[in-house]
Amino acid sequence: MKRTATEDFLPGLLELPSGHVDEDETLVVALARELQEETNLKLTSIRDIGKSFDYLSHSGKKKRQINFIVQAIGQLRLNPEEHSRFYWMTKSEVQNTAQMLEQNRNIIFDAYEQLSDTNLAIIVSCLLGCRCR
Numbered sequence: 001m002k003r004t005a006t007e008d009f010l011p012g013l014l015e016l017p018s019g020h021v022d023e024d025e026t027l028v029v030a031l032a033r034e035l036q037e038e039t040n041l042k043l044t045s046i047r048d049i050g051k052s053f054d055y056l057s058h059s060g061k062k063k064r065q066i067n068f069i070v071q072a073i074g075q076l077r078l079n080p081e082e083h084s085r086f087y088w089m090t091k092s093e094v095q096n097t098a099q100m101l102e103q104n105r106n107i108i109f110d111a112y113e114q115l116s117d118t119n120l121a122i123i124v125s126c127l128l129g130c131r132c133r
Contacts, residue, residue: 001038001083002099009058014087014100016107018065031068038079039086041072051110053103067107069114 003013019034021027032043050067057063078086087093094100094108 001078002085002087004080004082004084007082010101012099014097014104016067016104027066031070035070035072038082039072039074040077041074043070043072045071047071048114050107050114055103065103069111 001015001017003011003015005011017035017038019030019037021030025033028046031046035041035043046068048069050069052064052066054062054064076086078084089097089108091109091112094105
């Protein structure tokens with residue numbers, strides 16, 4: 001998904017659906033909520049847990065992004081306040097884009113390796129990172 005040009009933090013960047021875990025939520029509930037909010041897709045199953053990484057947010061807070069390989073159903077529709085486009089990308093396209101953080105590129109490549117026996121385009125595009133406090 002491409003962040004809108006009006007975003008304060010990393011405008012125009014390609015990213016995975018992601019968001020924070022609210023205090024009253026489990027990680028799985030947050031995963032389903034963020035997927036629904038950002039893509040209109042409904043989580044049907046978690047296939048695997050991908051790698052995680054730590055980073056500093058726009059406000060300077062330390063965050064951890066935990067990534068999941070999921071299956072989902074529904075009609076993909078973006079929240080226009082957060083994202084302007086979505087892409088179905090091949091490995092080559094992921095490798096060659098300059099608009100993606102290296103951490104996300106590595107997560108997608110790891111997912112390609114784990115899912116070599118399935119339809120990669122749909123499942124890889126549904127990776128979700130939850131930014132944990």
